[in-house]
Amino acid sequence: MVQPTTRGESMLYPDFSFSRDYADQLQQNPPTGSHVINSQSYGPPPYGIPRGPTFSGAARQDSFSQGAVGAEIGGQTQSLGIVLSNQRPPQAKRGPFKTDDERQATAETRKIGSCIRCRMQRIRCQINPEDKLGPCLTCQKVSNAKIWRLPCLRYKITDVRLFKPGQVKGHEWTRRWREGVPDDIPQWASLETRVVMVTEGYTNRPVELQVRQFVPQEGDALARSWVYEGKKKSVDIPPYAIVNLEEVKTAYDEYIKRGIWECCQALLSHKEKILLGTYLAAMKHAADPRTPQKEKELLKKVLQLWMAIRVTTKSTVIVGDETLGMPRDIMDETSPLRGQIPLPPVMGAQIELVLIHQIQVGLRREMLENLQTMIQANKQQTWFATYLVTFILLHNVSLLCQHDAGYARKHGFRSRFAREDMVREYQLGANILLAYFHYCNKGIYPFSPECREQDLSTLAELDKNKIKFVLLTRKAVEEHKKHWAKIRQSGDCENDFYYISQLYEQNWQPQAPV
Structure with missing residues (x-):
């Protein structure tokens, strides 16, 4: 589905830059024996991500980066x-x-x-x-x-669903780990270990993994499939799996922490500038030494969780010289992965299980508990962090809807979404987040032209840079108000602004599931 765009309309956010100082504070230094390969050229990205410009250090400092911080409703509603x-x-x-x-x-x-x-x-x-x-x-x-x-x-904040639980029923890549607890492969076809580099394309640093051929068992997928013009197509893939799953967790933990800004640029730099600008504001607020530690930890967790979810909602491919014997043209012109080397299905299932059950689950629990504690304290000084976290989580819901609809199209589903029940859960989660945010605003609409400076200071403790950020956002909201209203009226929950725009509504009411 092609999203309506506001690209032709004048936005208030100029080009962004992100200081290495902020990145260094946000990300941890990689340990010795890193599984994340340093940036190097593997040729042009094979994964079809429009690349935004590379922003470095203090180059092209702009007004935004200077000013953006140095469901279903049961029963009757009344x-x-x-x-x-x-x-x-x-x-x-x-x-x-x-x-x-x-x-x-x-x-x-x-x-x-x-x-x-x-x-x-x-x-x-x-x-x-x-x-x-x-x-x-x-x-x-x-x-x-x-x-x-x-x-x-x-509504309870800790009930919010933020990521898919696993693979779509009937399209599983293996039935080995039904309980969601990944374990090492018990029977190998060969003891020869190969080293492959994999990426979903959001950063220039692939992840290095050690793999071997395994003995397939019932339920293991040995082919990759897709639907083209109503016909199912498939190609056989050699049976390789990851040798050590603990190393997978270590590698992806590190990859996520180091790659957040690159991922944001790859995914958002070609979209409306309010998106990348708000993510940048969250990173700067997390890195600012004046920010209270609890807010820093909350922002870091939500950014890490956001990227971990992105990694599980895009096809990971093999890059580099080692292709496990697959030719470069193994995926033909009809495949969404044409010209790329696909992951063996069981190997893909291993990566997804680790990301979901060993990384996303823990980050979600800690982040939502911290967010609930902060929101229920309802203090002026935490309003800004609450807004940033809510913005990112609402955008995540739209991205999840995009992914689910795309998966349904790729595999020829008759329904709009591949996991309709989960999409309803995502949408209920968006309503929960919006309801708490609007409650905390105490009837003040900080992004409306009618909001006086006195009202803003009553709602939140903001310094000059944060006030400038709110004012820039306010101008963008006013310019795009009519366009965003059309997006909501059309029920286009796959649009980046379907949920985000509800942050700026006056007299907000929960939306019925799309």
Whole structure:
């Protein structure tokens, strides 16, 4: 699907540059015996990624880089209020339950969850006995004076889904590791170890892996397939697998930490500049020595998770001289991987299992727990980090929808998405993130022209550079407001701005799943 573009419209973000100082602080030094090969030429990228210009050091410093920081809704929803107050109520010390009914009601609330307003204000969320999943009685009692209306939603940040759980049912590359715990191959066809270099094309540094031929077992895919003009095509691939999966985790951990900025440039530099500019702002804020440590850690985790997800949503190919005996033209002109050397299926399954279960799962848990803690504290000084993290996670949802739709087209699905149930989960997660962000704004719209400087200072503690970033974003939002509204109305959740643009909506309401 071709996305609507705002490229012809004048954006407010000039070309970006990213100082090596920021990259050095953001990324860790690789350990001795690195599996990530230093940048070197393997010929032009074979993976079809439009490359943006390379930005170095202090060259071409621009106004943005100088100013951007040195689902499904079950039951009835009812417009309910959030009290506009700058004062947090003191946390109540809960005494013993006075009655058994009160004890049972609390247990039931814990079971189905508190709504956002009650959770944020740390007050008792009273379930409506006539509609237990509907608006709570606490919200219904709120006075309509001086409130910003948001439906009573039982959302929890740690429920947000951020990546695919594995391969599409019926299209698995192996049935060896059904529990999601990868283990080394038990039976090898040869003890000869070969060294291959693989990449999905987001950086100029491929990952080095040691592989061997293995003895196939039932359920192992031995061919790569695709659909062209309604006909299924396939090509046989030699059965190779990775020798040591612990080395895979080490290699990809390092690859992700070192490659975030390159990945952002490769994926975003040819798109609207507000995207790359906001990712750059997140990196700078994470690297700024003045940024509190908890915010730094949160931003680093969300950026690492974002890149780890990108690696699992694009085909990885073999580059370099070692091709495991496959000719350069093994994939013909009808294949999306034409002219490239594909991964053997079991080897691809190994990489995906490690990335999902040993890297993404841990990063997601830690990042969402930290984000939930920060949002529920609802402090002025954390608003900026909350915005950046929410922006990146919402963009991730659009990218996941793009991937799922692309996979469905590649393999000839009749449905729009290959994992329709998971896409609904992604979209519910977007609603959760948006609901908390809009609650934390306390009825102030920081990216609207009507927002006064006094309102902005009430909402967040921002220095001059952060204020400049907000103002630049505000101008871009105003210029593209009508275009983004059309994207939302069309239900184009694959568009980069379908979810991001909802950050800037006034009187936001949760969107039904597309």
